[in-house]
Amino acid sequence: MTTVSTPEHAPPAPPFYVAPLKRGLRSLGAGLVFGIALTVIRHQDLGITLIYTCLITLICWFCIDFGRTGVARLVHKHSAAAPTAAERDWPGWPWMVVVIIVGSGVGFSVGTAAGDWITGSRSSNLYNQGSLPDALSLLLFALIPAIALTYFFYSRSVIAHQETNVQAARGQAAESRLKLLESQLEPHMLFNTLANLRVLITVDPKRAEAMLDQLIAYLRATLSASRTAHHALRAEFARLADYLALIQVRMADRLELRFELPEDLESVEIPALLLQPLVENGIKHGLEPAVRGGRLTIGAARDGDQLVLWVRDTGVGLRDAPLGVETGTGLSAAAGVPAATPSAEASGGGFGLQQVRERLATQYGAQASLRLEPVPDADGGTLATIRLPLMGIAPATDAKKS
């Protein structure tokens, strides 16, 4: 069993004495039941029997419960490995058997003696038995309920601990899903789009309606992308066009768009929204920071048995990215990306690129690659290129292409 940090939504832990007190009361309850049972079976006086059974179970519980904690601490003090929270108060079953035997022996003797003192009578006790077998059979009387109760408490704590584990795991899964969703939805983009929509509603309701439709299409695609693993390049380009139409409203004349999708590649299947992070990066780090804006081109081509997809912007570029604007994305230079200045890397949208790389790696292994490089021509900017094995295309189109 491993340690888990308490999930944030868990209620605060009760004071330390609550759990032992509960166990003590449950033991007392068992003592009462035991006493009543004895009275019924042996037709004894109920009051006197209860005094004995309750005293014996309480003292047995006290010795075993605190003996367990004490022995556990001792055992773990001398073991090399640091005990987990669950192990700390549990010495293991072999030690526990010793604790139970000693604890119920002491509990039975002291409990009986105390009962004698209260009632003024003299009962048979462990130390005044004639023979060892007699003493042992008397001890069994206390031992069996003690073992049963210990096992009961032990199972309960194991179940409780497992529940905590499950809850923590659930919490972590939900948190990581939320993080992914937040990164996909991009709050900055969303609120800016809504701000534009708010203005358009009064100024140009027709355009507002069109923009709203594009936002809906974008949201639907984003939210369902994780469920549909693949779609055709035609669909990929359509989704990107929806997204870019939203950006176009915001950037107006600062953004020029170009799509280059050859007809014969339209139905080639690729992982859904694979290009989205690259397009977002081109906008966010290339064109949005450029005072005059620029052009974004998304293209697809075939190179032998490979499919080449690219996103190119004519924005501020890797080398000329404004420094100190975005920090803390923590992108490490991964294979396939030429070393850029640390600041350009930091502004290169670490999370998005990493996502693309991970998807490529899990789908195609070493057969796919992602490159990010500055473009040396007059327009400058950045080029992101994905290469992956061409699949799901009829050989007939090969002839058409040549």
Place this chain on the structure above:
Amino acid sequence: MNSGIARALIAEDEPLLADGLAAQLAALWPELVVVAKVRDGLTAVTQALALRPDIVFLDIQMPGQNGIDAAEAIGEDWADDASLPLMVFVTAYDRYAVQAFEQSAIDYVLKPVQAERLAKTCARLRAALEARATRTGASAEQLEYLTQLRRLIETNGPGRTSQAPLRTIQASIGATIHMVPIDAVLYFEAEDKYIRVVTAAREYLIRQSLRQLLAQLDPQRFWQVHRGTIVCVDAIATALRDDSGKVFLQLRGRPETLTVSRLYAHLFKPM
């Protein structure tokens, strides 16, 4: 006192949003005149300095220079004889720590801009402008405003790195990397996308932002005295305050004089 008439500049890179804000302002505050709408942070500074509006609405995410840097530049280069414009930051997502200024003179609104929130801002701006018009000696208020602006800039800059301060500057000249010990540096000066590293003997260029560099320097030894200048305290021989309150630094080992901007003038006071 000319009541109600105020002039505003809107710096917002998205034209629709600039128009929308202007329309909302026109409805809430008819006497407010929008003197210009600009679409990037650099033009925001030049236009603000040229047109001298009473109020500047600054989008935080703008091309060229972000709204906070633009505010810093406006604060530093504003004419000494005039009151600083009241600044309002506009942002789509409160990743920036502007909300820390809820109670300060520097206001912010979130996009999409909601009418009620903007009405509150307008009321605040009106009150501040009226208070200014009736007040005679405005220098204390100006100083307070500058302090708040400086704190806002600090909050939104990269925090000091927890690592040990930088000890060597690595500057390349051609294919050679020059290792410049930090003790030899007298001051750093931002120049376009570069920083000039000045020692007694010579100068080097490094490609970094002044903000990022500042985060790596020992704050005891290096002080920012201007948005474009970080100086080694030990290299300062004298600080001279002129009649207008401007401070100039004379250095040991260099002939030039450095100017301290009004945002940092408070650093130089007799003990």
